[in-house]
Amino acid sequence: MTAATDRDVIAAHASYAATTLTVDASRPADPPFTGTVQMGSNTSPGGHTIGINSRYLTRDGEPWLPVMGELHYTRVPDAHWDDELAKIDAAGVDIVSSYVIWRHHEVRAGEFDWSGLRDLRRFVQACARRGLLAFVRIGPWVHAEVRYGGLPDWVVDQVPTRSDDPLYLQYVQRFFAQIATQLDGLWWKDGGPIIGVQLENEYNLTGPQQGAAHITTLKRIAREAGLDAPLYTVTGWDNAVFPHGEVAPVFGGYPDLPWGTVTTMSPPNEVYGLRFTSRVGGDLGAQTHNSEAGDADAVAGETPFLGAEFGGGLPTMYRRRPVLDADDIAAMLPVQLGSGVNLYGYYMLHGGRNPPRDLSGQESTATGGYNDLPIINYDFQAPFGANGEAHPVLGKLRPMHLFLRQWGSALATCAVYAPDVLPRGADDLDTPRFSVRANGDHGFLFFNNHVRQHAMPARRCVQFSVRLATRTVVLPAKPIDIAPGSGFIWPIGLPLGDAQLRYATVQPVTQLPTPEGDMYVFAAIDGIAPEFAFEAGSVTDISPSAESAEPQTIDALDGARVVRPVVGEALIVTCADGQRITLLTLAREDIERLSVLPLAGQHRLILTDATAFERNGNLVFRSIGSASFDVGIYPPLARMPDATTDTYAFTLTPPQPGVFQRFSVSVAPVAFEASLTPLRAARAMPPIVRGGTAKAAVEPAPELFGHAAAWRIDLPEPALTAPGLSNAYLSIRYMGDVGRLFCGPDLIDDHFYNGLPWQIGVRNVKIDPGQPLMLTVLPLRADAPIYLDARYDPRPHTTDQVAEVKGVSWVPEYEVTVFPGSVMRERI
Template sequence: MTSLTGHAADDADANTGSAAGGHATLTLSIDASAPATAPLHDTLRVGTSTSPDGGTLGINSRYLTRDGKPWLPVMGEIHYARLPASQWDDTLLKTKAAGVDIVASYVVWRHHEPRAGTFDWSERLDLRRFVETCAKRDLLALIRVGPWVHAEVRYGGLPGWVVDQMPTRGDNPLYLHYVARLFSQIAAQLHGLLWKDGGPVIGIQLENEYNLSGPQQGAAHIATLKRLARDAGLDVPLYTVTGWDNAVFPRGEVAPVFGGYPDLPWGVSPHMSPPNEVYGFRFASRVGGDLGAQTHSDAPGDADAVAHETPFLGAEFGGGVPAMYRRRPVLDADDIAAMLPVQLGSGVNLYGYYMLHGGRNPPGDMDGQESTASGGYNDVPIVNYDFQAPFGANGEAREVLGKLRPIHYFLRQWGAVLAPCDVYAPDTVSHGPADLATPRFAVRANGDQGFLFFNNHVREHAMPAHRGMRFSVKLASGSVALPVEPVDVAPGTSFIWPVGLRFGSVQLRYATAQPVTRISSDDGDVQVFAATDGIAPEFAFDSRSVATIAALESSMTPAPGGEPALSQHEADGVLVVRPRNGAAFVVTDRGGARLVFVTLLRKDAERLSVLPFDGRRRLILSDAFAFERDSHLVLRSKSASAFDVDVYPPLLQLPSAWQADHANIDASSHGMFQRLRVHVPQSAFDVRVTSLRAPQAVPPVMRGGTANAAVAPLPETFGKTAAWRIDVSRDALDAHGLSNAYLTIRYRGDVARLFSGTELIDDHFYNGLPWRIGVRNVAIDSDAPLMLTILPLRADAPVYLAARHDPLPDSGEQIAELDSVTWEPEYEVILAPNPSSRDVE
């Protein structure tokens, strides 16, 4: 493979040169020419990997496989017990629409066997029904059976009657007796639902954050747990353990999984965190920094020793962070999204979120949370487990989803290409998390194709602009220099660019836009890309593989100054195309096949869903959250009763032929998209708030616990809270005609709690974010008063709050202020397909 131009080849190994605009050219070089490592097989002893229909799931030393092909899925943690069972189907449909393939979930022992010998698998604890719903919605499942799971639950999920009576987390015979009984119960719940039965359960995780090496402990205990699971009938293709914090496990029996979080709320510092390691590429150990394990070990763990035998799998890359009393970081969407290019570029071949969906602890379990009072390392809310996750505690879709979905779609489309690619480090590597100046990038390649990963975002730390930058990537048969002209990369930018990617017979040398997905249309096979902010999209093709390139007429809008929709030039056998003003273009290969290249602006890519509807997969652009349910298109919009939905390929029938209860829909053209303007009747209800009592002075925040840091207030302290009565009409609580409605509380203080009568239905540690309570997510008794209490936050509290949300500088000695309580509707419109639609592609 040759470089783009002669002078680019001459400069490929140079660090600097002249560039337009007076900036020196910075050429970032990386040698990815060495052959990718061949996978080793049979390095792990797994269970039955073939389903009754002949489908297979496998694992080698490099990646997972599905039906013999490389497979790079996305996994998201959803705790069934933390959601009402009535919402599981809705939750899983939204999960699927977000581009997630596998649902992971803990089995929390204390929830299911609160008293010895009495098991509860009913309602929100109905594991079988949850997994059946996964199967119904074509989602796979990985069940984390513990028995110790952490999950910010008391005793890591072990029942109190176990902890009170026997040694745990080891091969104590009495403990193993009860663990075996638990595993048998889980196996009964999952009977017929394992992969070997044609079901969705492909994996079992054993224990969690296990680094104990005392008597009856160590790697042998994990081997025992695997044996007990298999003896119970939990025969699956994949057995995992968490590999961080010096984890120990038996070699060849389980695959370690890894993770990382953008902040450490389990830390002890009341100050802003230093630059976090999750934003720097890994070229050595897969083991991340502190992930909050409850036990500590100074001995080296086992994860690095088996890195050549097991793939780099993720299970706990933070989709958010938990609320903990002493540290309350607030995340921005880019804090989560920037982790994906870094971790994928570091070799991750399963991207797993913890959490994907927030929730609340089961009603009635008022002492089930992790707390320092019960020997835990952290204090968390009694009820709330929102986690600032992409889907919040009520299931509300958050902004970050728009940044994650395009990468999930990319992995679904090109994961089989990426998975076998090795990781290659640049000539100049960043010196560690605190080095904010050195450009952070990596290449994953396999021969003459691969991907360039770049990140210029570090949470809460200013990154420099990199000016006049180009890349030189050496692949197996030559170097690729990109782009033609140097570019400036702004602070906060991250991206994934293809290098040497093939589209059938068409060879794309590189693109300065991020691949997202492909769909079919009457215009041809459509390749969808997302533009990188501040960098013009540029596509370089091997001219020998291309017959013609022309703008797609339906996508063209007038360009400033009458410029053509496309600019093209050829040099050294490379045809460079730059679409202007959002124009799509058609590439015709030498055999006459048409490929359409569409580049979405980043803001539009963040509004993108790719869903089957009306007979085929379509691009759906909307500010409303979109998902498919039983061939219907469901659109949900929080607060906004009017919104646009852009659809491509356009629908064969106009909206007048559709079903949309109480909605008006107008259709028009918007470039290559069909634009639907959706209007639904507005809903509005007033909320009346009455002050019941003023706050009293609270004592200083205590320090203590195993962390020797700020601990949650004693129960008696809550008698000093300020209190308000909240009156909401029955109609507002019924939310008739809406998918949900939220009581949104904005306040300043320490800990807020909401009671329906005497029942605590939700709580919140103040962090500056609005606190939302879905009326369909908690049990609000319309005949009982709603009461809100706020515990004052002292100015001297040794608690970390983000500076932008810290109310203390202007608050005097303490603060407990209610700013507002509002009722926010979530509108839903359901569109039905035309009965004559063709089969979905």
Template structure:
């Protein structure tokens, strides 16, 4: 009998009855963890704490030096609206000390202002000081003048002098902003991907870096290092953080990747597979050795992947989102993204990218660093954001309960990440409550459908079977379901819908759930604590029946119901359909947290609601609870017929349109073959002289298109086919792009366009025999005989901004 047929007729079982290990405290030597007003950030062997309570935050990477400083306020507001708690950022040394002892902390290098704005937007900060940070930057961010004269990443005395001076400068910028001073900075990450064990290296070097940081004044509650690729570090002085990416653009294969390990639950080691470290260590590393002393924390779960010359994977939204149930279900107690927000390398630093020409392992674009992240290079929302935000909201609401839950493996598990014939799931439980995590998505590999499925979860004092009748789980599905939790005063035995958030009002609690695509939502309440269930809408087709001592409620997505508890209290349950949950934000407005449903990007800014709509001059948004007074708007806003329990508005903006015209300047010449080389012995980027063979077009754009009023931004959206695209304003290259089949988006407010100079687009031809990986959906080489360099379109796309204020 195969695993699939066995699971088609028997429950998928997990024994979660064994008590979890009690958290141990005082083992990790961290810094000052209490603020002047008594607030505390703590860490034990299993989870983080905030003010003494378990805490499971979301952290996202945004590099301040890669985003124009004028946009920090809005970009950090978007990050907060995405359900993120902590913003992390590398301090990239080469940007701050380009010449010895000449530091630059101005403009987009103003670390202090960035952290201050983060705090203003309600975000904590994790500062990743290196000094070697990788970040797809030349020499890992260490200035060339340092690399030229000393052995870096070691305890060489002169190198340490330079590092100490750099750390002291960072500390001066952060003075008064550390947690102990009442500021938002709760953590410092030392180095990155450190696995060197040669002379003056090894664990002792990390210990030295921590000592230098403390001596400089960088005294914070948490000190971390990356734990993958056989990392070495001093035990109990730092805690390792982990990660994983949905594809490996630093790989050397020109083929589609095999099933990736990030889609399989971890029940043994926290260490992921290849994360692209530039160095190697034959020893086992330290991460597994301290697993019983440190919590499972993440810092680099891929919010996307970068484009590297030899491999250019294109991700679908579920490729990133499906990692969440897997990693959380494996015990992760801090979910950290790299990257959450893309950007661009600073202007005029045109040799600062990682490249094989300067000894790097990979070739990156000179400027562009979109990363296919939830927020792109210009701060635009990519489709994956709608998949991730509901899970972030779940962690904000339920992370305290999840953090204490131990991990329990199923009775049958896949024998490897390439085994697609066994269901992938886990349970995290603490006593008689917990959560079920399931994943049936593996990037580029179809998982089977699982038919007639039920789960049987043995908890501390009871066994729960869910749902009441078997279900079918489709390929690609993933979900997080609650087991044995409480909603208000109602005990929820289980739900086949994912919890998202809770709202409180004078009428009582409202709990918001997300329907699982293809699976009917079902709520089972212990019958002794819920005496009545009714739909809010009398016309609703709500099914309620009793079975096995439970009240089984089967609502229709979008139609709320009310459960009256035995003590007379009431709770409202809203189950949103998948298409609505991806449009959902939860934002403060007019003194209350509210649900906002809209296709526009929504975020809060200084007490106002900001809505940004790309290309659509008319859009709607719905709100719950309804506004108590009609708000005002910078654009026409009309209340329309109520949509279910949501108050609905239609916003209309005067459309703005400009034409971008393109004129051919020169045809492409034949380019030489792409050759292997570098330390990876794989395809390397063409030499600088080769770019003279690129085809070129002039782009004409009215000056008004750069600063049209009423817009949050505007984009040049370029569709082309070739190898590498570059955009010049006069003689200055302002952006570049490795072709991957996706539109190349350039925010006109994210780059410097000189209206007195012509805009020129060049496209280096892609050869039919180029030994690089492209997604088959976007690979133009099929049937290509020689080379291609073509521009299909250049469009100007407006991003309308509407500000809604209290009436």
């Protein structure tokens, strides 16, 4: 920071009194203890273990804080599983969880289908090939926005469900035995990837033959069938009941409530406030209710804070259709990690579609459900959408996943310490939201200044004072402003090799071994100058990595050397023992483009706007809509990458500031036109009916869909199979109530209008080139009692109804596969 900049900051702060935000993290945490939860077999043939104690999970006896993400194998074409799992691995996720949806496997009693996208065994084997662990959520009732919570119709028609009714248990036993057959040999004890089983879902029933004893029964049946995993869990929210000591509760939270009944914007949501008193979040949409206190808080001192359903997005339900911004999801991580979460689980991580031909399998008010869902589409606005496309939120989440892969073991042991001044509640937007997780003299500071749809104030002229076990750390060196919407995780007392970092005002992302020594990558926080404070005795020199680089500002402060690096340029730190480490601080826009992937024998930083992942030792890039993109690689390659065909150019570009070796990738563009022909105009719609269990707007009856406007979409047959593409999308922009896409007589996708483009991957749905494509749009009445985001709501601009298509386009998804090839050409 220059002297002029310092003066500007001082002048800007002159009208504000400095505020010190304090937290006492000096009290030692209670040591963890074991034996409070009955586990299954937890040791692999190679001696590797999965464990659980009162505070955290362990892997091979070491503290472990993994990331878990939900992907429903029956909602994703099985031909895509390998690549989708590779993308999930590249996103820094460790565990894939999935419901085993009963109705998808036993439509008729005694007739099981485990083929195609229902092949659970092959899906788990695909997880293992990617090095991903698996968590099977076997229900039998799973919710999942599926009819009857996934229970087959013939079960619901015949017996009392979700209870110890003998005939129901007989059917459950047969179903669990089938699952066990599919998963034989794939459990952790066999050397397989399955580490956990979730029983039931949102279970808070306490009627006849119900209650905690039913969960005990389900666990017994599962174990007798051979479903033997280290971990057994249940969901812990909404007054859940379960047997203490038999299962560990998992928790979650969503940034909005699409299952709610109000048609206005939601108040500030609890997921943006730290949880210091209870792990149980707010409304998570359970369909049953229990007026008595549940069991989750009673075992909080015996089980770690595990997450399974922190919203990676939201479903679009008929009466409420929130649209999320990427920060609405990303802001939850510092909050929940700062609340003590020691397993971060997303629902959903990857969207999808209900299986073909199951056109009555969605949750609906017509079949007694609380909500109306699309028949097919389950995009969820998840990090990976219904077609597997990366949504913008992925770039914000991946750096935090990488952080947990690198430093999660240190964080897992840290206890939670609340600040001295706490917000009064979720609607208190004035009191700063932060916490510290610490263990002795090291830890992490968590801060959040984002609440979805509600303006937060700038925090002017603030510093933090953290009292640790033997010292107090004040950071940063001078008061700073924290912008509205900002959030971060800052390290305190973090060792970087043999250098001791007192604090930093940048977020740790990853550590990368290189031939020149370890590189540590950090993310700069918008509006806050990067600052590293090293204990003076632990370092002897701090200097730029290149002679041409800008000088770094270095000050002395209370026994520390404080350096303010230039964003994008590397910094070499020489430790007292002579070891050298490299620090690289990247701007937010670069951090959101960053992956860490294996290439040419080592892990490298990959910087690109394309989606990048590894396949069979090669690097794969996918670019939607753009036939050219840039790639940065570090450490640089000694050999020029070769493309798999002659259709792309992979060109080394002139050197630029910073450490990355830069390439430009260009692909032969592919273009097809999707033409749109009106077939019929919309007819007047009657008022939307209120009803169902929620006494709110319900989806129009099937016969009213004949009132929809219709268009024919003409797409050249080569657009479905164009070579050099991994996929292509029909991108439909429309306004109305419900959109449906038919191929001949078959419904192949549907969409509740929410203002976002409706994306249909032509290789994700079955399109018969011999059949016409027809798009229908049901009109949206101006008086429709549903919630739409004000940014996309057409009703203020009409007094009648709206059903129009703004455009349909064909968008290619290019794929480039490269691997190190010939000797690197001379630099340009």
